[in-house]
Amino acid sequence: MTPHRPDEPHASQPAPNWQEESPYPAVPEPDFAVRRITLIALLIAAIVLPCVYVAASAYASFRARVAEATDITLRTVRIGEEHALKVFDLNETLDARIDDFVRGLSNDAVRAQEATIHEKLNTIGGGYPQVASVSIFGPDGMLLANSRYYPAPHASIADRDDFTGIRDGKVIEHVSKVMIGRVGAGETVFNSGIARRNADGSFGGLVSVALRQSYFDAFYRELLGSEASAVTMTLMREDGAVLASFPLLPAAQRQPAPRPELASALAAARRDGVLHTRDDGASANGGAEIIAYRRVGSYPVYVSCAYREAALRADWYRHLAVLMVSVFTPSIVLWLMIGLSLKRLAAEEQAWARWQAEASMRRSIESAYRQSRKMEALGNLVGSVAHDFNNLLMIVSANVQIARRRGNRPAEGELSAIERALKGGQSLTRQLLGVARKQPLRSETIEFARWMDASRELLRASLGAKVELVIEVRADVWPIHVDVAELELALINIAVNARDAMPNGGRFTVRAGNVSLRHGDGFPLTGDFVQISLDDTGSGMGRDVLAHAFEPLFTTKPKGMGTGLGLPQVFAFCERSGGLATIDSAIGAGTSVRLYLPRSNAVAAAAPAAEPRREEPAVSGGLNILLVEDNDEVAAGTEALLQMMGHTVHYVFNADAALRLVEHPAAPFDLVISDIHMPGAMNGIDLAEAIEALPAPVPVILVTGYAEELERARNVKARVLSKPFDIALLEKILQTIRREREQRAQPAGKPG
Structure with a gap:
């Protein structure tokens, strides 16, 4: 496949086109x-x-x-x-x-x-x-x-x-x-x-x-x-x-x-x-x-x-x-x-x-300055809303788990429906954070051809039975360094839009090839990129709609069918990955979305071999846990859930109070679970760094709806969970911490 060169003439939408009226009057030519x-x-x-x-x-x-x-x-x-x-x-x-x-x-x-x-x-x-x-x-x-x-x-x-x-x-x-x-x-x-x-x-x-x-x-x-x-x-x-x-x-x-x-x-x-x-x-x-x-x-x-x-x-x-x-x-x-x-x-x-x-x-x-101010304000607003929404989801998730652990079988159907709604809410929150540039990227190097082959069925399910999926990915496509989950979400967003544009069926084609962009090509990027083209044979968009295609919250779908976050997520993902997204469309001629993702010089990691399952030794005894959370309802749900797991929980409102308790405990704590963003002089990462500096540091788990300081958090010896976190994953981490505590408590030289 010959990749589309950006210097070829085409009616494309390379970036969000929010034009504002200029204060300078036009002079006749x-x-x-x-x-x-x-x-x-x-x-x-x-x-x-x-x-x-x-x-x-x-x-x-x-x-x-x-x-x-x-x-x-x-x-x-x-x-x-x-x-x-x-x-x-x-x-x-x-x-x-x-x-x-x-x-x-x-x-x-x-x-x-x-x-x-x-x-x-x-x-x-x-x-x-x-x-x-x-x-x-x-x-x-x-x-x-x-x-x-x-x-x-x-x-x-x-x-x-x-x-x-x-x-x-x-x-x-x-x-x-x-x-x-x-x-x-x-x-x-x-x-x-x-x-x-x-x-x-x-x-x-x-x-x-x-x-x-x-x-x-x-x-x-x-x-x-x-x-x-x-x-x-x-x-x-x-x-x-x-x-x-x-x-x-x-x-x-x-x-x-x-x-x-x-x-x-x-x-x-x-x-x-x-x-x-x-x-x-x-x-x-x-x-x-x-x-x-x-x-x-x-x-x-x-x-x-x-x-x-x-x-x-x-x-x-x-x-x-x-x-x-x-x-x-x-x-x-x-x-x-x-x-x-x-x-x-x-x-x-x-x-x-x-x-x-x-x-x-x-x-x-x-105009760009005004737009950057607008997007900064929108990002802060969306990020705050998403953070609060994550707390609400955390409350619902914790209480659903409590109801399940209490064996409430007559309400099993209702609990399953709530869990499905939770997954939808998590997806919506993730899109909001992606558009606001507050969703942390967990990038890795992948071979797109092999990854696309593994994701074929996921795309097919997103397109539905009426749409034919055609994949034409060259075997020599360069590796790319991206967040795989964000890439998968971007393709699904585009596929869902294509499916809605082809209610009577059609064809959705995925192509990928290498393209080198140089100065003078008339494109805002330079360097080696992998161009991923996603083309459909749907109804297409007019110029007035195309001009707003990448705007957050803009949608032409009927009420209840679109959030206006799909294509903005695609654009934000490509931009944060060091690339760009463009879109070409015309009424009756279908739509073509092109993702330009930078080439990676690293070697793609091979799929990890499945390790044989090992029986974990049984552990007994609960942990003494210090819970740090500024939201009372989130704290109440988490505390009740931890107590049902057999642990002792002490709750404080902010990191300042938590540090005082860890430094001078009435009883030693086995674990600190803390939110990152809290009122007070310290946040959760500051607390983790302070605990790490103590003579006898305590394990720390940081919980967050989004992590603007994720890079800093990675330098701290703390585990990070995203709200609303998976209860099974939390329980597994607690089991590991409890096992480590028992190993430390064993006398030296005594076999475990």
Whole structure:
């Protein structure tokens, strides 16, 4: 796949397009166009007479080349017809000789004398390069004898068109269509056969000579010689089925529909003629052609020779170029004078353009500043809302787990529904934090081709049953360093939008390739990138909608069906990964979203091998836990859940109070679980750093809705959980901490 270059012209939306009214009034542009048109009109007047002469000469030259090409096709097709006639006449003679040799012999007699007949067939057909094999078939289509194999293999041609056609008296089937020989070395052949007759005149079987298609292809290659680049030679049946050709047709075009003009000539049983076809796309070679054709004797076979007008025109263009140079040279002086005037006009226009560019740059800088302030405010608002929403989800999650642990089986269905709603809320919160640039990225190096293959079913589920998924990812795509979860979410968001744009079904195509962007490409990025193209065949978007496609909370979907966070998440993810997202669309032409993700020079990590499960030793005894949380309801739910797990919990409101308790505990704490963002002089990370500096540090688990200081948190010896966290994961961590406590409590040298 050839990646889309950003310097190619396309109507795309490379970034959110929030335009605000500029405080600078637009100045009317000077009428450079009228002055330029006047000068160009003078230039045209200076060359109109030479143009008329060139046009007349070019027309006469073109007609001469058409006549020459027609003569070449006529001469070539005559040679091809004579060659084919000799081959088919010889074939008919071979068929007759073999029929005479076995005439009067029954099927059993042929089988009884198979060795003698095999030698005879080999002698008759083995000396001709065009003959692949000679076969004798019974009335039921079973192979009785063959020139290549003895004994003859068990094979039947009862279902073949040439067998049934000759049996039923059809003339055209005396020459079969092209096939892979069933009896032979798998060569591509077509058969020339005659019917065997019993003494009473009834059908007694078939004598068939298989002709090598490669023999005719090689002959046509030698015949065309240097003209092969412009001329096509074809041997076909009168129904248009191709028997041999040069240049060779691809396997998918071995039975192409003939040109409408040629098909009409074959249907009218014309013996020969010359046709001038139009560029209708029906030809295997494409484009308009001059076709000469001739029937091969009385056989239902034609030879055709086609001269491509594209080659004719290329030669004509070269002649025309020489003619134009020789004719227009005297006009160069006048053109230079007018050119100087045009150059002066262009200099004036450039000066005007520079002034306009400077004013536009100033407007763009001011607009970008206003937009950055707007996005900063929106990010803070969304981040605060998402943080509070995470706390609410944490409260609901904790209480659902409490209800489950109390064995509330009559409400199992309702609890499951709440858990499903929790997952939806977590996804929405994640999108909000991604748009606000407050969702931490956990980047890793991956091979996109392998990752895409593993994610195929996830995309298919997002698209639904009506949409066809096509994946065309090159194997040599560079590795990329991204947050896999965010990449997966971005693809799902785009796939869901594509599905909604194709309610009656369609096609969603994923392509990926390498692209290098350089200065001067007219693109805001430079360097090596992997371009991921996601194209659908949906209804598309108009320019007014396209201009707002990446704006947060903007959606055209009905109420309740869209959040307006899908494409903004895609744009924010690409931007935070060091890349960019663009979108192209038009009404009725579908939508194409392109993700540019920077190339990674690191080696993608291999999938981790599954470790054998080990039985964990049982542990007993709860932990003495200090819970630090500024939200009372979150603290209450978490405290109740921890107590149900068998732990002792002490709750404080902020990090300052927690540090005082850890430094001077009434009873030593085994673990501190703390939120990160809290009122007071210290936050959760400060608390973790202070505890780490104590002579006897205590394990710390940090809990957060989003982590603006995640990089700092990673430098602290603390585990980090995202709200609302998985209770099973928390319980596993607590088990590990409890086991570590018991190991420390064991006397030295005593086995555990």
